[in-house]
Amino acid sequence: MILLTLWSVSAALVPGSTISYAPERTSTILKWKSGSIKIAISGSLLKPGANMKADSDAAGAINRSLATWAKAAGIVFQESVTEKQNVSPSGNMGDGVSLITIAQTPENLLLFSKNPQEAAATTRVFFDRKGFISEADIVLNPYQQFSTDGTFGTFDLESTLTHEIGHLLGLDHSPVLSATMHDNYGKNGVFGLQNFGSRTLAEIDISAIRAKYGSDSGDATECCGAISGKALVSKGIGAKGVQVWAEDSDSGKLFGEGSTRADGSFRFDGLPAGDYTVYAQQVGKLKSAFSAQEIGNVEVESGDASPLIKRLVANVSDVELQYLGFNGQLSELAVPLNAGRSYTLYLGGKNIDKDQISIRFSSPFLTHSKKTISNVNFGDDITVVSFEVRVDPLTPIGEYSLFAESKDGRRSVIVGGIAVRSFSNPFSIFTLSDN
Numbered sequence: 001m002i003l004l005t006l007w008s009v010s011a012a013l014v015p016g017s018t019i020s021y022a023p024e025r026t027s028t029i030l031k032w033k034s035g036s037i038k039i040a041i042s043g044s045l046l047k048p049g050a051n052m053k054a055d056s057d058a059a060g061a062i063n064r065s066l067a068t069w070a071k072a073a074g075i076v077f078q079e080s081v082t083e084k085q086n087v088s089p090s091g092n093m094g095d096g097v098s099l100i101t102i103a104q105t106p107e108n109l110l111l112f113s114k115n116p117q118e119a120a121a122t123t124r125v126f127f128d129r130k131g132f133i134s135e136a137d138i139v140l141n142p143y144q145q146f147s148t149d150g151t152f153g154t155f156d157l158e159s160t161l162t163h164e165i166g167h168l169l170g171l172d173h174s175p176v177l178s179a180t181m182h183d184n185y186g187k188n189g190v191f192g193l194q195n196f197g198s199r200t201l202a203e204i205d206i207s208a209i210r211a212k213y214g215s216d217s218g219d220a221t222e223c224c225g226a227i228s229g230k231a232l233v234s235k236g237i238g239a240k241g242v243q244v245w246a247e248d249s250d251s252g253k254l255f256g257e258g259s260t261r262a263d264g265s266f267r268f269d270g271l272p273a274g275d276y277t278v279y280a281q282q283v284g285k286l287k288s289a290f291s292a293q294e295i296g297n298v299e300v301e302s303g304d305a306s307p308l309i310k311r312l313v314a315n316v317s318d319v320e321l322q323y324l325g326f327n328g329q330l331s332e333l334a335v336p337l338n339a340g341r342s343y344t345l346y347l348g349g350k351n352i353d354k355d356q357i358s359i360r361f362s363s364p365f366l367t368h369s370k371k372t373i374s375n376v377n378f379g380d381d382i383t384v385v386s387f388e389v390r391v392d393p394l395t396p397i398g399e400y401s402l403f404a405e406s407k408d409g410r411r412s413v414i415v416g417g418i419a420v421r422s423f424s425n426p427f428s429i430f431t432l433s434d435n
């Protein structure tokens, strides 16, 4: 089913969650002092009311979402069940109990409105002046519908909780579309798919949590190293607020993303040992001075910070990629694809024309056929092309970038817009053979 007229970002999306910090958020790095964290599950979640689809496996979803983070980093959760139902009121201190609740009490309902575009959940984090978290309460929005079986029009409970537990651990939102910590995620049904993408962590979520808590001691990967670098406008002058990201040099998988500070410096922590390619682009500005470009290659070793300093090349690009899509829809969500299949993707933004740009991937596992690119009319405010992408059968699960290159070699990138996942996206054109 292709609905070419269905062009809607806002209708397809609702915020996954909001996060409130009490007391006021400073620039402090938030984390728990100890990696051993007590979590109290409200009985309201184990005997949920009408806003949880009947026969949902709420207990399983809670356990799995906690285990997902515990497996990624040096964290141990101690779960218990409590009769408590209410979020702690905002203030300097909570009640010391980190609660996960869905109870429809007046205190919890105050956090939300009945607007269906409202967040799926809110996490309220309490911390001290040093940034050490003492309590974090997760409240699932009692006005929203949840399920664990992918029912369209409901939020996936496990995806929602996995995102909120990231906040509970001190993580902020990520601008990368395929990150579990991205601030929007759809209800089940966007792109005609069940939305299980946030049940698992993207590599950049794993790097972010390992930067705070280290890796799990039983983990075989050589973790963790870092890249510390600086992007310059000219000698001695930093390039401020430029998006930078790090990909595995061989697979093209995304492992780190951020933006440069006022002096042009940036840092990626929590990286497994390996070879990385680092890129930069100025985003959100048409005719930006720095179109996407490679900063350099670095080898990262466990325990070290590998340095990288580069003067950016000023090159203005007219092309700006903003949205990716699939199944006749464009959105600000990542596109979940399966290895070994071929799909028709949509790419929307400014000055995107099949005769003026070529589509490229940094990963050797992703390819497209030039013959398949065509312009698509989605209205006056946006230019869109569609094309066929082939995902090699051996593509590792992970997040990948896609870029458009104009004839003069200038590039715009959607960082981590493609998510290769194990849950099924059946809307493929065909299945690729293994040989």
Ligand SMILES: [Zn+2]
Pocket (backbone or CB within 6 Å): 016, 017, 018, 019, 163, 167, 173, 182, 183
């Ligand atoms: Zn959030």
